[in-house]
Amino acid sequence: MTDRFSTVLLRQLNAGILPYLLILAHIGLGSVLVYVAPRSNIAFLVLISSLLSLYVLKADQRFKLVAGAVLALLIIPVIGVRNIFYLEVIFQISVFAALALGLNIVVGFAGLLDLGYVAFYAVGAYLWAFFGSQQYFVLSFAPGTQPSNLPFLLPGDAFYLFLFIAIIIAALTGILLGLPVLRLRGDYLAIVTLGFGEVIRVLANNLDKPLNFTNGPQGITPIQRPTMPEWAVQGFNDLFGPLIGHTVSPADMYNLFFYLLALLVILVIILVTRRLNDSKIGRAWTAVREDETAAIAMGIPLVRMKLAAFAVGASFAGVMGVLLAASRTFISPESFSFMQSIGVLSMVILGGSGSIPGVILGAAVVTILNLQILQGFSLYLSELRQSEAIIPLINFAWKDLSTQLDPAKYQRLFFGLILILMMIFRPAGLIPAKRRRRKLADDPATAE
Structure with a gap:
């Protein structure tokens, strides 16, 4: 049901000039957000995810090459020099x-x-x-x-x-x-x-x-x-x-x-x-x-x-x-x-064994999870511990939160959970290889 819904949705998004507009809007929005807020992790995720739009949406290859070159050789160097991280x-x-x-x-x-x-x-x-x-x-x-x-x-x-x-x-x-x-x-x-x-x-x-x-x-x-x-x-x-x-x-x-x-x-x-x-x-x-x-x-x-x-x-x-x-x-x-x-x-x-775009996406997801999401969440909790803030419903002070609950310390736990969920709900990976996708589709147990 999920695959069928995603297929229908992609078909609607790839109609006419809509994919071109979506690609330009995604790159433009991410660029503006990162330029205005150069230290925002959310803005950076919006910009970097525009590469996924370039891959998923169907547009002319020359248009994709030009848009990808502008993103990689102009936008990312400029925002990268403003924020080296x-x-x-x-x-x-x-x-x-x-x-x-x-x-x-x-x-x-x-x-x-x-x-x-x-x-x-x-x-x-x-x-x-x-x-x-x-x-x-x-x-x-x-x-x-x-x-x-x-x-x-x-x-x-x-x-x-x-x-x-x-x-x-x-x-x-x-x-x-x-x-x-x-x-x-x-x-x-x-x-x-x-x-x-x-x-x-x-x-x-x-x-x-x-x-x-x-x-x-x-x-x-x-x-x-x-x-x-x-x-x-x-x-x-x-x-x-x-x-x-x-x-x-x-x-x-x-x-x-x-x-x-x-x-x-x-x-x-x-x-x-x-x-x-x-x-x-x-x-x-x-x-x-x-x-x-x-x-x-x-x-x-x-x-x-x-x-x-x-x-x-x-x-x-x-x-x-x-x-x-x-x-x-x-x-x-x-x-x-x-x-x-x-x-x-x-x-x-995670990305999809045998899939070239899949393993690149897997590398991006794991790296961003390591360097930005978990570390950013850890820094946010550290700031809360140094404040006098209190959780309203349970009347618990953030400063009393144990350092053993630091998300960065449970990196392997998160990876293990992600891999378990992938094997259950998407065994072929985020972007499966064509051969692997056909094999799973032909397997009666997997289809069931």
Whole structure:
């Protein structure tokens, strides 16, 4: 009944020029709200949800491309520089969307459950962290000590080269993981990949002796960033300075730079993923996911297809690891825990396993829930605790509210409830893949 109602509603909204007007109204309303109230979370959610309107509503592709380009390259940079936190949220969405797309190759396309996916993310991050910092020259020093005036091993602009090197190194790491687990499937595969992810994290945590490669739990810093041209800062201030209301510093320009670079990387990843999904390799992955025995009988090279899935998925994580290390200028093993892998997997399941727009939406929902909704609610409760306000009906003072009820502490509980509700009411995800949707529609138990 719900699907039928949504179908009828979309049909009404997609009539004539109405979708064009709705898209323009959504983008315009969100832009005005964020510009007037640059610190409002609700205004930001209205603006960022306009991307969903671009996807759902049926309009000419050229119109959608122009509207999306204006939103991504003009509106978001302007409002992001006015409030850097928004730019940080969008950067995090881009990073996790790329990770979710990579894991979607392994889990959604090939049907291989990988619980250690964040290990490839760590490989890319530590690759640039080692060569783009002073860590090479502190190999013989004790962990945590870093004498001043040490040179950097490579110039900061080598970062661009390492984006491509990380793709190769992470892909090779994915193949090394795939080789010993080719005969495994299901729970056994999940346990081995989980162990692989923990091995990488423990190595990063303990490779500070006898030679100090990773600086142990204290992490590596400072990590170089590429050079920011002065003409870029000056040109941006000349064009958008009146709209922003202040001069943009080079530090703020780096936030904008990494946002644009992450946007470029994720567009390339989406293009590669779509091409792979519509190719012979994508169909072979689908066959392997549905039935390995039948796939072998049809002549599909099972070993090669599994290794290809691990390599492609790992390469996406590797390039984003380099981007993370350069943007943060600091990394530590805590950033690559097992819970990070579970978080990325939850994005894939929430959005729709095998669906490219679905996993992007899942990454956006989980990231916004983490960085804005739960944290914003926690800050609001903290303000209430510091006030003398009283709940009228029960005569309870907010200042007596226990800090153990902080919503940010129950992040995993909320994710678990969301996933349970998704499996009950929408098992195919928010935006299910076409094959998955047809399969569920043909299943009598699911239909009932």
